[in-house]
Amino acid sequence: MDRSNKLLRYLASRLLLAPVMLWLISSLVFLLLRVAPGDPVDALLGSRASVAAREQLRQQLGLDQPLPMQYLDFLGDLLKGDLGTSMVSAKSVGAIVRDALPASIELGFAALVIAIVLGLIAGFSGIAKPEGKIDLAGRLYGIGTYALPSFWAAMVLQLIFAVGLGWFPVGGRFPPTLVPPSGTGFYLLDGVLQGNWQVVSGALRHLALPAFTLGLLLSGIFDNALRLNLRRVLRSDYVEAARSRGISETQVVLRHGLPNALLPMLTIAGITVASLVGGALLIEVIFSWPGIANQLQEAINRRDYPLVQGIVVVVAALVVLVSLVVDVLVALLDPRLNF
Incomplete structure (x- = not known):
């Protein structure tokens, strides 16, 4: 069987498993909410x-x-696409999720970009001189940022850059003196599409600190992954063969080592999407960011069964979809992968 047929079978199996995973997650959340202490x-x-x-x-x-x-x-309601009605606000859960989801996606995407950039810079910094001071600093950075408690790091950065220096707002998503843009719900995108640079500036200023905080905390994952993968690749036979042909070390790293070391980073990025959900919960609460994680925290406190269930189902569906896309991309880009 050729590779294209194997890839199609793999994709079909993943698509068939996705509804099963969503059913298991939804059922588990339903049961846990009912057996947990407390009464709505x-x-x-x-x-x-x-x-x-x-x-x-x-x-x-x-x-x-x-x-x-x-x-x-x-x-039955879930199969019909009905997420129910909030017990507290009597609003449709689907409407609440649609209103809050763009804020979380905007924050998560910005944090993921920052995490990848910081992680790749730190992971690549010590390759020229392994076991040197720069390499040691990069390893300490990766371990330290991964181990930092998110609530502590968020409050420290908030105290320094928002309260102390006054560079960024303490919380919120948009300046209260401006009218939020209408459109997609992504304020940065709406501001750019409408050519309203005051909106873009206000949204970006509120987004910068929470996105940097979350990206900083997740960057250690990419730092450690790139460092380990690059060292493994640079010890492989084909890299040694390139060195024996007189190719400079810079070309060996950039042309032979780095492309193969970056392939697993796609998988790491997909896994990090799930980490964004947990990490964004505390970040959104501390920075008063009106996203879906903040809504989830409030719904749990109020024992709002339908809202908790709806948010978890939507988030689980997004994580499953991103994981599926990442797996397919890795399979297409890496010919060495067997299914």
Whole structure:
């Protein structure tokens, strides 16, 4: 069987597994929310509400139904594309997710670009002189940024650059003195498309610090990955053969080592998308960023079952989709890969 047929079979198997993964994640979230301590009725009415009021609200929310019936209703709505209605705001969960998702994607994409740039610079810096001072500094950078507690790093950077120096706003996504642009929901993109550079400047100024914070914390992943892959590649037989032909070390690294070392970085970038969800939760809360992670934190605190379930399903679908795209790209770019 040729490679194209194997690739198609691999893609088909991944597409068939995606709904199964989403079903398992959705079912697990549904079950965990129901067995976790606490009652959404108490969160909505308070502990002093009368028994009659509590029972009436429980019926309205469908919580009086047996757990299997609640689960079947949840799956039925999910198959129809209905994520439900928020218990707290009575708004459609789909509408809440659509409003918050662009902010999180904008923050996540900017943070991922910063993480890749910083990680590649740090990972490549010590190749000229392994085990030297620059190489040691790069390794310490990779370990340190990966091990830093995100909440601590965010508050320190916030105190330095927002409170102390005043270079950036303390929080928020857009200046309160300006009207947010209408369009795609991505403020930077909308500002560029509309030619409104005041909007672009305001959105970029609010985005810079949270994106840099999250990118800095994730850059250690790319630093360590590039460092290990590049060293392994530079010890391979074909690189030694290139050196024996009299090719300069710079050309060996740039033409033979770096392209092969960068291929696994695609997989690392796909995995980092899942890390962005957890990392963005604390960053969005600390910087008051109105994204989907912030909505998730509020929904968990309020025991808003439909909103938590809807956000987790959407995020899981995005992670599965990105992982699928990355796997296909790696398979297309790396002929050595077997399926």
